[in-house]
Amino acid sequence: MDYKKITPPLNEMTARSLRAGDLVMISGIIYTGRDAAHKRLFELLEKGKELPLDLRDQIIYYVGPTPARPGRACGSAGPTTSYRMDKYTPALLDRGLRGMIGKGLRSNEVIEAMERNGAVYFAATGGAGALISSCITEAVPILYEDLGTEAIHQMHVRNFPVTVVIDSLGNNLYEQGPVRYRRDTP
Amino acid sequence: MREIHTDKIRDAVRQLYLDMLCTIGDDITLALRSGLEQEESPIGCMLLRQLLENNEIARNERVGICQDTGMAILFVELGQEIHLTGGSFEDAVNQGVREAYEEGYFRKSVVDDPLFDRINTKDNTPAVIHLRLLPGDKICITAMAKGFGSENMSAMRMLVPADGEEGVLKTILDTVRQAGPNPCPPIIVGVGIGGTMEVAAQLAKYATARPIGDRHADPRYADLEQKALSAINALGIGPGGLGGRVTALDVHIESCPTHIAGLPVAVNICCHASRHGKCEI
Numbered sequence: 144m145d146y147k148k149i150t151p152p153l154n155e156m157t158a159r160s161l162r163a164g165d166l167v168m169i170s171g172i173i174y175t176g177r178d179a180a181h182k183r184l185f186e187l188l189e190k191g192k193e194l195p196l197d198l199r200d201q202i203i204y205y206v207g208p209t210p211a212r213p214g215r216a217c218g219s220a221g222p223t224t225s226y227r228m229d230k231y232t233p234a235l236l237d238r239g240l241r242g243m244i245g246k247g248l249r250s251n252e253v254i255e256a257m258e259r260n261g262a263v264y265f266a267a268t269g270g271a272g273a274l275i276s277s278c279i280t281e282a283v284p285i286l287y288e289d290l291g292t293e294a295i296h297q298m299h300v301r302n303f304p305v306t307v308v309i310d311s312l313g314n315n316l317y318e319q320g321p322v323r324y325r326r327d328t329p
Numbered sequence: 330m331r332e333i334h335t336d337k338i339r340d341a342v343r344q345l346y347l348d349m350l351c352t353i354g355d356d357i358t359l360a361l362r363s364g365l366e367q368e369e370s371p372i373g374c375m376l377l378r379q380l381l382e383n384n385e386i387a388r389n390e391r392v393g394i395c396q397d398t399g400m401a402i403l404f405v406e407l408g409q410e411i412h413l414t415g416g417s418f419e420d421a422v423n424q425g426v427r428e429a430y431e432e433g434y435f436r437k438s439v440v441d442d443p444l445f446d447r448i449n450t451k452d453n454t455p456a457v458i459h460l461r462l463l464p465g466d467k468i469c470i471t472a473m474a475k476g477f478g479s480e481n482m483s484a485m486r487m488l489v490p491a492d493g494e495e496g497v498l499k500t501i502l503d504t505v506r507q508a509g510p511n512p513c514p515p516i517i518v519g520v521g522i523g524g525t526m527e528v529a530a531q532l533a534k535y536a537t538a539r540p541i542g543d544r545h546a547d548p549r550y551a552d553l554e555q556k557a558l559s560a561i562n563a564l565g566i567g568p569g570g571l572g573g574r575v576t577a578l579d580v581h582i583e584s585c586p587t588h589i590a591g592l593p594v595a596v597n598i599c600c601h602a603s604r605h606g607k608c609e610i
Binding site: 144164179208209212215219221223226246247248271272274276277304306308316319320322324326 | 372384391394481509563570571572574
């Protein structure tokens, strides 16, 4: 199967060229963030403050890895379920966040914000934490270290395999895929 | 009266978690391989291959199969002819969990207060312990590590007797359909039927740990397990929820007596990384 190669930062034109169902290999720097970190970022914006990191054209990976064994860059690091970040996501997309890697459904508000800003949602393989770990060459906490596994990490990845699930036109493989394989039961 | 020191329980629990979190059961491996033969979606096949490769890496490099190394859940059958020495039973279980999660480099995912504080306890305790007192002088432990991607997609309904088999099947299908890609399909579906609200939920959880292919002893329930499995795999959700044939690896039903007015049904979804183990002391 053919993969498109992406190296972040991901500009709007490239993001808008991706289509649901595209297979993508990501190499370069991405940022991690899940429930607790998203809540903190969102609360800053609600108070009218600036974000402590520039997310313009960046990709956030929803992940909370296991601790790294000595000699490994990172522990098991598969995607967590994305909908828990939905409440906080449109505000980040409106500030330039270009891509998200996770798994599972997104809200209409998130999809509308993706269309508005030209962003893309990738799925990594849920439950493949050990495999994905071997694509990670470095993971350093850069913000909210007190959150432990939930801290925002800068992550260097090489050939991280993901699938475009929702593109900037709102095409959604989570809807199209099952329709293709659905069978009517008696 | 047989005396057992609680250190033995601690060590058994520790070993169970060290093993299960890096080593997937052979039944799951076989089910994923057979799924690969049935799957028609190219992306679905790619995902199933990734999972098989993932489980190999986890086993060989002693890294968690999944980063969500879960909450520890233990079903313990304690023989009533046993006298425990050495301290608290629950402390021993929690100490075993604590040591395994530290030693195995597993993620500590438990928070102390569910609503307000949500402070991580940093050692993955407390474990959830379901204890039964039975005749005999043995301790039988069934331990699981349950991730919350799939746990969050579980559901329960208090059906009424008139809803019958059709109502149960509909509850299972509604739950799986609504969960879609979220619980990391292919999934294992545990169903608890009967009892009271909390008993049905507990049965559903226990059912997720049965080996793939294992059927209910009553042929009518066994038939319903098969029927539910076929109907789930006709939904088209597929591996990763990206479309395909292999949505569930199996459906396991546990049943028990209930009230004349009730038909409680709980559906507990478990991801393909179904991590559990058993031991006897």
